[in-house]
Amino acid sequence: MAAAKDDSAGEDRPWGEVAPEAARRLLIAAVDAFAERGYHATTTRDIAGRAGMSPAALYIHYKTKEELLYRISRIGHEKAVEILRTAAEGEGGAAERLACAVRSFVRWHAGQHTTARVVQYELDALGAESRAEIVTLRRQADAQVRVILDDGVAAGEFDVPDIPGTTLAVLSLCIDVARWFNAAGRRTPDEVGTLYADLVLRMVGAKPAGG
Amino acid sequence: MAAAKDDSAGEDRPWGEVAPEAARRLLIAAVDAFAERGYHATTTRDIAGRAGMSPAALYIHYKTKEELLYRISRIGHEKAVEILRTAAEGEGGAAERLACAVRSFVRWHAGQHTTARVVQYELDALGAESRAEIVTLRRQADAQVRVILDDGVAAGEFDVPDIPGTTLAVLSLCIDVARWFNAAGRRTPDEVGTLYADLVLRMVGAKPAGG
DNA sequence: GAAAGCTCTAAGCGCTTGCTCACCAGCAGG
DNA sequence: CCTGCTGGTGAGCAAGCGCTTAGAGCTTTC
Numbered sequence: 001m002a003a004a005k006d007d008s009a010g011e012d013r014p015w016g017e018v019a020p021e022a023a024r025r026l027l028i029a030a031v032d033a034f035a036e037r038g039y040h041a042t043t044t045r046d047i048a049g050r051a052g053m054s055p056a057a058l059y060i061h062y063k064t065k066e067e068l069l070y071r072i073s074r075i076g077h078e079k080a081v082e083i084l085r086t087a088a089e090g091e092g093g094a095a096e097r098l099a100c101a102v103r104s105f106v107r108w109h110a111g112q113h114t115t116a117r118v119v120q121y122e123l124d125a126l127g128a129e130s131r132a133e134i135v136t137l138r139r140q141a142d143a144q145v146r147v148i149l150d151d152g153v154a155a156g157e158f159d160v161p162d163i164p165g166t167t168l169a170v171l172s173l174c175i176d177v178a179r180w181f182n183a184a185g186r187r188t189p190d191e192v193g194t195l196y197a198d199l200v201l202r203m204v205g206a207k208p209a210g211g
Numbered sequence: 212m213a214a215a216k217d218d219s220a221g222e223d224r225p226w227g228e229v230a231p232e233a234a235r236r237l238l239i240a241a242v243d244a245f246a247e248r249g250y251h252a253t254t255t256r257d258i259a260g261r262a263g264m265s266p267a268a269l270y271i272h273y274k275t276k277e278e279l280l281y282r283i284s285r286i287g288h289e290k291a292v293e294i295l296r297t298a299a300e301g302e303g304g305a306a307e308r309l310a311c312a313v314r315s316f317v318r319w320h321a322g323q324h325t326t327a328r329v330v331q332y333e334l335d336a337l338g339a340e341s342r343a344e345i346v347t348l349r350r351q352a353d354a355q356v357r358v359i360l361d362d363g364v365a366a367g368e369f370d371v372p373d374i375p376g377t378t379l380a381v382l383s384l385c386i387d388v389a390r391w392f393n394a395a396g397r398r399t400p401d402e403v404g405t406l407y408a409d410l411v412l413r414m415v416g417a418k419p420a421g422g
Numbered sequence: 423g424a425a426a427g428c429t430c431t432a433a434g435c436g437c438t439t440g441c442t443c444a445c446c447a448g449c450a451g452g
Numbered sequence: 453c454c455t456g457c458t459g460g461t462g463a464g465c466a467a468g469c470g471c472t473t474a475g476a477g478c479t480t481t482c
Contacts, residue, residue, distance in 0.1 A: 020429095022429075022430090037335075038249065038250075038251055038336070040249055040251035040252040041251040041336070043468080043469065043470085044469085044470060044471075045468090045469085045470095053430075053431090054430065054431050054432075055431090055470090055471085056430075056431065056432085056433095056471085056472080056473090057429075057430055057431075058471090059470095059471065059472080060428085060429065060430070061429095064470080064471085065470070065471090121332065121390075125249070125252070161409075162406055165398070165403075165406045166406075166410065168391065169384060169406070169407065169410055172384060172387040172388070172390070172391060173380060173383060173384050173387070175387065175390075176383040176384070176386065176387040176390075177383070179332075179383075179386075179387075180379065180383060187376070192376075195373055195376045195377075195380070196380065198372075199377065199380055199414045202413050202414050202416060203410045203413050203414055205413060231459090233459075233460090254438080254439065254440080255439080255440060255441075256438090256439085256440095264460080264461090265460075265461050265462075266440090266441085266461095266462095267441085267442080267443090267460080267461065267462080267463095268459080268460060268461075269441090270440090270441065270442080271458090271459060271460070272459095275440080275441080276440065276441090
């Protein structure tokens with residue numbers, strides 16, 4: 001059980017790619033605020049305040065409040081697609097790749113649940129153009145899981161009567177982790193990932209060993 | 212497969228219990244608006260407008276905008292608990308009851324997805340007291356599913372290593388239907404309910420027939 | 423060492439928000 | 453015909469919103 005490359009959810013640090021330090025601080029502040037209170041309930045004053053700056057400073061680095069959300073959403077979705085692609089293109093049987101995909105995807109949604117919450121639930125606060133762009137990324141994520149299921153069924157490893165429906169369910173299950181995680185706080189992201197990988201293998205009727 | 216009483220998601224009409232006609236119209240308008248744009252992005256003028264009334268009329272029937280959300284959330288959660296309890300207390304084996312619970316819970320989340328979206332995703336727009344009250348209802352919903360899983364494991368019908376975790380996953384899967392349903396619109400609530408009931412039975416390792 | 427360029431701030435503009443208040447139509451009871 | 457009640461309206465208030473603008477401090481450039 002070490003074929004499909006696993007780790008990819010843990011990067012150096014969450015928002016390293018955001019360029020000027022002040023812009024990065026603002027973006028992180030925005031993620032926290034959006035996750036905590038929602039996009040519309042968050043004020044630009046709140047974001048700037050959390051970043052230790054005046055309200056006007058925000059507009060030096062971002063044109064609008066919405067651009068902040070867009071940036072967050074875009075980077076987050078790219079990360080999500082990357083996680084799933086890494087798993088889908090990994091080595092090993094379909095079951096291993098599916099387990100790996102679910103494990104790392106869930107681990108990300110749990111560990112970075114504040115980011116994930118913004119990414120997954122504030123999508124329609126975006127304008128039409130930005131949203132369309134993000135939806136494209138989302139479809140790429142779907143496709144990764146779909147491919148694994150197709151492979152598994154073709155290889156006789158899985159028993160899945162409804163592949164599109166099951167794809168949807170698997171992704172849905174993983175995504176919803178962002179909603180409830182840390183409400184109780186009893187489980188680690190790793191534990192949830194392992195549990196969910198097991199549940200999903202059962203959902204697709206994976207043969208316990210070798211197929 | 213007719214033991215556990217099934218239907219309970221379809222009532223006479225959605226908000227029949229809301230007393231004066233104008234209050235009901237306002238509440239329905241609020242559900243639509245909250246589901247469409249989110250609680251914070253919805254204005255009282257928008258709600259009143261959808262109900263064909265002036266902004267001030269809202270305050271004859273509800274003290275604040277938050278009270279509207281509270282009323283919606285309360286009634287919705289009561290409905291959810293009722294659906295799960297009906298299934299949990301039905302006759303038949305654990306597998307039948309679990310399938311029934313998932314089927315009717317999912318059918319509600321899909322069919323009434325606009326209500327369900329408000330109920331499930333706008334919870335923390337509520338004040339502390341209201342939220343606490345709703346959280347109690349939510350725990351009751353959890354308990355219903357938990358009981359079915361306990362029964363199934365005790366009877367040897369299910370194979371579930373982690374009962375609390377699986378309970379969480381089952382509910383999570385059902386709830387997230389409210390998020391994605393009708394985005395595409397290819398499936399009926401019934402179809403999704405049936406698919407999900409099957410997936411959940413696999414998750415708990417239910418013996419295909421008789422146990 | 424003055425000019426130019428960034429980053430950031432204090433102050434505030436125009437607008438929208440949740441909510442209120444003075445008032446009014448329709449309809450019962452006498 | 454007046455009275456009182458219920459359920460509605462139009463106008464508008466105080467507060468808070470996203471965002472702008474004039475200018476201050478600090479480097480960098482020549």
